[in-house]
Amino acid sequence: MKDHTIKQHISLLEALGCINALAPEPLVLFVVDDEDRMVGTLTDGDSRRALVAGASVNDPVERIMHRSFNYMKLENIGDVREIKRQKEKKMKLVPILDTERHIVDIINLEKYKTRLPIDAVLMAGGKGERLRPLTEKTPKPLLKVGDKAIIDHNIDRLISYGVQHISVTVNYLKEQLEEHFAEPHCGVQVQTVREPKFLGTIGSIKFVENFYNDTVLLMNSDVFTNP
Numbered sequence: 590m591k592d593h594t595i596k597q598h599i600s601l602l603e604a605l606g607c608i609n610a611l612a613p614e615p616l617v618l619f620v621v622d623d624e625d626r627m628v629g630t631l632t633d634g635d636s637r638r639a640l641v642a643g644a645s646v647n648d649p650v651e652r653i654m655h656r657s658f659n660y661m662k663l664e665n666i667g668d669v670r671e672i673k674r675q676k677e678k679k680m681k682l683v684p685i686l687d688t689e690r691h692i693v694d695i696i697n698l699e700k701y702k703t704r705l706p707i708d709a710v711l712m713a714g715g716k717g718e719r720l721r722p723l724t725e726k727t728p729k730p731l732l733k734v735g736d737k738a739i740i741d742h743n744i745d746r747l748i749s750y751g752v753q754h755i756s757v758t759v760n761y762l763k764e765q766l767e768e769h770f771a772e773p774h775c776g777v778q779v780q781t782v783r784e785p786k787f788l789g790t791i792g793s794i795k796f797v798e799n800f801y802n803d804t805v806l807l808m809n810s811d812v813f814t815n816p
Contacts (some may be wrong), residue, residue, distance in 0.1 A: 665708030
């Protein structure tokens, strides 16, 4: 996600440049003070209305910004009911604030359906013997369905529901999967975890070093269904 934060003392002209650079994401800026505490919001519509009302492009944004703004508390980030309420209010971007009003995260509700408070582990270590010869040189999760790999359909679905901590356990032709996930996937760094030997279903999960949520979704990497 692009940087949606600006300091309260910058000029409206500078802020307009920042807003212009946000496209195609929602054109909203979150204004912070010198201690990085959120103090207001500014949109492209706010800027136009201020100029029409006589504001100068040299005015600081703190004179124009909305001081009554929408946000979520950090303690509610795992509450899917709160996410639903935000969507019902037609919010596009929702800042997550700590107790001192520092922005710790921003949820894009145009891009993501919700923010599920879970970790996901996809098992991708099998040999895919029933699909040979297709899997002789390619692990089954990397076989393509349409224009992308099977596993990417699953990863994309998880990310669309706000899952941010995703691990993939690998064994057979593991180097290909490790290379596939070397770079972040849609902004999420997928972790690959080597299985030292073939341990069968679920055995590899014990090699995942860190979990960030109390709930863990364990799933096959090479099976997907429509919602």
